[in-house]
Amino acid sequence: MDFLTIIQILDSTIRLATPLLLACLAGFFSERAGIFDIGLEGKMLIAAMFSAAVAYVTGSVWLGLLAGAASSVALAALHGLASITFRGNQLISGVAINFLAAGMTVVIAQDWFQLGGRTPSLFGGARFEPIILPFAEAVADVPFLGPIYAELLSGHSILVYVTFLLVPGTWWVIYRTRFGLRLRAVGENPAAVDTAGVSVVGLRYAAVAICGVLCGIAGAYLATALQAGFVKDMTAGRGFIALAALIFAKWRPWPAMWSCLLFGLLQAIALRYQNLDLGVFTVPVQAMDVLPYVLTVIILAGFVGKAIPPRAGGVPYVKER
Amino acid sequence: MANEAPAIELKGISKAFGPVQANKDISIRVMPGTIHGIIGENGAGKSTLMSILYGFYKADAGEIFISGQKTTIPDSQAAIAAGIGMVFQHFKLVENFTVLENIVLGAEDGGLLRPSLAKARKTLEELEQEYDLKVDPDAIIEQIGVGAQQRVEILKALYRQANILILDEPTGVLTPAEADQLFRILGRLREEGKTIILITHKLREIMEITDTVSVMRRGEMTATVKTSETSPEELAELMVGRKVLLQVDKTPAQPGDVILDVKNLRVVDEMGVERLRSIDLQVRAGEILGIAGVAGNGQSELLEVLGGYMDATGEVRVNGTLMPLTGAGADGRSRRESGVSHVPEDRQREGLIMDFAAWENVAFGYHDDAAYNRGVLMDNSAVRADTEAKMERFDVRPPNPALAAKNFSGGNQQKIVLAREIERNPDLLLIGQPTRGVDIGAIEFIHQQIVALRDQGKAILLVSVELEEILSLSDRVAVMFDGQIMGERLPSQTDEKELGLLMAGVSGEAA
Amino acid sequence: MDVVPKWAEVTLIPIISLLLAAIFSAIVIIAIGEDPLNALKIMVQGAFGSTYGWGYTLYYATNFMFTGLAFAVAFHASLFNIGGEGQALLGGLGVALVCLLVPWPHWTIALLFAMIGGAAFGALWAAIPAWLQAKRGSHIVITTIMFNFIGAAVLNYMLVNVLKPKGSQDPATARFAEAVHLPTLHDILAPFGIAFSKSTPANVSLFIALAACVLVWLLIWRTRLGFEIRAFGKSQSAARYAGISGVRITMIAMLISGGLAGLMAINNVMGEAERLVLNPTEGAGFLGIAVALMGRSHPFGVFLAAILFGFLYQGGAELAFFTSIPREMIIVIQALVIMFTGALDNMVRMPLERIFLALRGKEVR
């Protein structure tokens, strides 16, 4: 495997990891506040649809992003209504949201565009274009560092850079601000937050809303940066992988980034080396296809200890019945 | 002084939880600079009333006056603003946060954490100095003892500049020394003019420290008296509605064969810390061995090892048979089959399954018993019938086998566990903290049951942090400190002071 | 302690919730320019209006009973088995191998062994995540998600490279022999003089699913093992105290769960398709989660929820025959039903509680 291949695989890793990381951070905020969310997938999906639809209609990808985030926040609010206000089962609510998004995206897109639940292809200002970092071309020929800068770091859409900046951002918010302290506390012991005079409901809704925004960006990234339009079910299970990454990272921001990158890397490798010929026999395509999942299980079993979720996670806060 | 407005005045407070009327038209006045005690049976509505005052629950009816001002307290924020602080019966701390983080939570200055924490650290030092409330600000809550956790709760209130401090059963989890220290602190706070409401089941504490005392029964306030004008006996009667024996009534023990024989018992935890260091002890048939000690000195581990669910090395014999201490056979079930019953220290975490009905909890651990089974299926009606019988014998209220454990008061939960374990007719009964958080009526009953079991010739190992309880129940007392037995005494030949010293690790000879 | 009486809890609340789901579905249908009342009529008619409709409704419900029960059993041990889909896929492989490899003389024997094969393969697919959870603490949610993907790949490999008859274009096994075809409801009911539609896939597996409901109920609520499973699920610390082994319960609960999911294959693979195709489960494993949660993990609740989803599937298919409502609309309706009956049930319960309290007056404690 030569150097350039490695660069390309890593480049692919970054693209594949970005939507995972956004969704993972979204889940991070929600679950750290004690609201479990298996509806990441659905929120991403609806955001992908609305961002592409609005970007197409207005010709502005930024308006698309806004619309995507808004639609995702709307589903997040529904989740909040069910799990915070009405203290419902958070898992059921998440399942319902995934179904709702899978159905609604196609119904709406079909109603609007008559393209069988697709949106028309986006072009020009309706898409996020890659950003070439300064001097990328100039230094491209510098050995070793040149390609790393020009090929690997440069040339992604702005959302990629934003996403990776969100990791230290999230860390800072969670561990260095009042909001973060309260958020973590409400996921561990909401009664402590309540008796300290802070609104549990308010905090949880805030967390769920942040989750919605981040899922919205993830969906918009898929439909308007990586792709040029919405195709039904285009999230293809990424919300669930993000959830796995979150558990893998034990609900911490930096490890979340590393685990998303790991998942991205495994996928990138599997995509590049199908039918791995080992001389003696050829590894079938199916085996390469599941490599990321098998490795996840092995890593989980071998290296990661017990992951302890936020203690109040998944449990509605009831102080009197 | 006389015509000063009361610090707190509640008028006609009522509160229902669904069909349960927890508080019914309650009025109360507490003057500033006094300590006001509230006593009452489990489930009488004490905690509910205080939670209303603190804005945790909303009252259905009634008015609250703070320093003569009519105040509405819709949430805890408002209570804090009105200068009220509360230490709940079950602490409201974030277990994996540091002490400092718990203290600033909700009382931060500004959006950034560092300045808040720095300021809190300074204030905390001053408060520690002023009230002698020692805690390490950087310790993680779950790693410090309950006593320290309670100090954190008090510091939390003081940090919010509370003038009115409510403590709900603060001494339930404290050692005598810790309790004494708490009362010194409360005394100092009173001197400063702060108002304190103290809920407790311990009449001794009421008599010792309060100025006035109110008695609650079944959601109503039945009496408010000056402490100096009443007696423990009178209070107990007001509370329970009948005469209560405050002393355990028992005959001298008649020890028989050695039932439990422990030699060189050691436990090392996952972190490599030695929890038990070479414990040797024996319990004979027909005697109660009391283990005294500050919580966290190995008593819990001792009970868990004997109960079969903590790995250890050494020798444990029951009725002369060697018990496996690791691997197969080292579990609660096998231990029960060997004639060991165990009333665990923490009834809500271990002794009971809170979501299970009472009858399921009565079967819990004994669900293999032939009497509870018919072929491959469990005989639920047999269990229910047995539960009804047990509930009646142990006066569990309400005597409803279908009610979930979580819906019983603490005292009644404890009675369910006791009924289950005692009625098994074990050779050896391990019993931890039998009366924690239980009202005096129930304590009297539980103590009688334990003594009766001893008189049937059973061996009993009693672990309690209540020295009074240890002294009145045990036939012999062993004191544990730092995983070791510091010494053994006969209750008739020792006193709380001597035991207190042993508990603090001052060895027998020096004491 | 409960404010809302039991009869209202099991009738009034679900009915009002379903009504709300129907209202919101109607709004969406109106928004895309169709007639909701007509749609409802078609769905109810189509699902319950004939033995033909019932046949399909019950066929789908059978699938959901198996996967719903599978999830419920693990859930009682507080294990969140998202792997029903993969376990049911593998169960399909087990059933197919049993049916293809042995020339069975009669369907009864074949069914017995197919049940063993399906359950064994399903249980096997649950065993690894279970063991990892019990021994290594690997989070069962992740491992079962991963095993769903891995299971799909295994099935794909087996079908494309091993089981597909040579030269066939269809990545599916050969058709099972005539002898292993299961009797349909038509065949079963005919001797009793009941004319049941001949052309529906509902088959004898329905009775096995119903039996599974009863057996699971017995297991969970009437046996020592079930008692231990529930105890462990409610409080691991108490289970430890009582000497209930967590490793043992985790393994057993997951094996039963995987086995039940694998059993589903007798319905869809052996009973309906009579061969193994790619993606035979079609999400029934995932829907089992919703079914179990809506049924409050109680076998009878699972049964009712399974029928409800069977209705939505079959009614939805009829909708597709007679209207131009897009098929994704059915998914939306399902989502709304799950949402209102499963997650927003308190929205109905809370006002009802107030009403019942007012009706009842207070009792003093």
Next chain:
Amino acid sequence: DPAIIFDLGGKFDKSFNEAAFNGAKRWADETGGSFREIELQSEAQREQALRRFAEAGSNPVITMGFAMADPLSAVAADYPDTKFVAVDVTWLDAPNVRQIGFAEHEGSYLVGMLAAMASKSGTVGFIGGMDIPLIRHFGCGYAQGAKAVNPDVKIVANMTGTTPAAWNDPVKGSELTKAQMSQGADVVYAAAGGTGVGVLQTAADEGILSIGVDSNQNHLHPGKVLTSMLKRVDVAVYDAMKAGENVETGVFTLGLAEEGVGYALDENNAELITDEMKAAVDAAREKIIGGEIEVEAYYTNDSCSALDF
């Protein structure tokens, strides 16, 4: 009236269901007739839909996809008066079924030739959807065509996955395209449903050529899609509907000769296909029709000599 049953992908799959829908619509528009339709959602509905339409008197009943073969074999005999038209099925023994197969490998052969001729790097790519024999069949013909032009051509082939999600994962399609580019591919052929949208998009973005499938996808990125492998399902459906109840039954394989498959040439890709390329491909087409060139079908041995899967 005729009826049509779309396969699980749905009638707007940008692929063969959509082609069928277009054929049906064309018939309806031209004749003013109407047809009934259903998009399947589950396996169990296959048989259900067949019976439903047959009992409702629809004739002919047109089905899409090889997966209908099995239910048809069970149902067709029950409705001897109904004609069934099965697209992508050629192996049933049923007198009242018109079975239509397409020689996808022949069409793929032609686009394979075009790919090899258009490639400057000598490496061409193939991206399949879910790994099933049908898709391997496409890939096998493609590889043979490419090798016929340039025996040293390197063919990079990938499948998107092993679950149905593989048909709707354009992101993975993009990544596969980029991966194939890094291995030198400068023309990629996508036979991957919705995933292909991502392939064509990325190829266009990155400045390489792509090849569409089933219907003419040249217009999606004018000047950047080299060609599309046409599978004239629309024609097959249109013809069947037009023939109505009298549709001829039997097995029909539509290859190059019948114009059932082919490659798309229109104003969008006119500049990409030089006269020499066109001449070479058309010559090969004639030879295939004439039997001089035999394109190996993957199904024959479940293997492909030109390409490893």
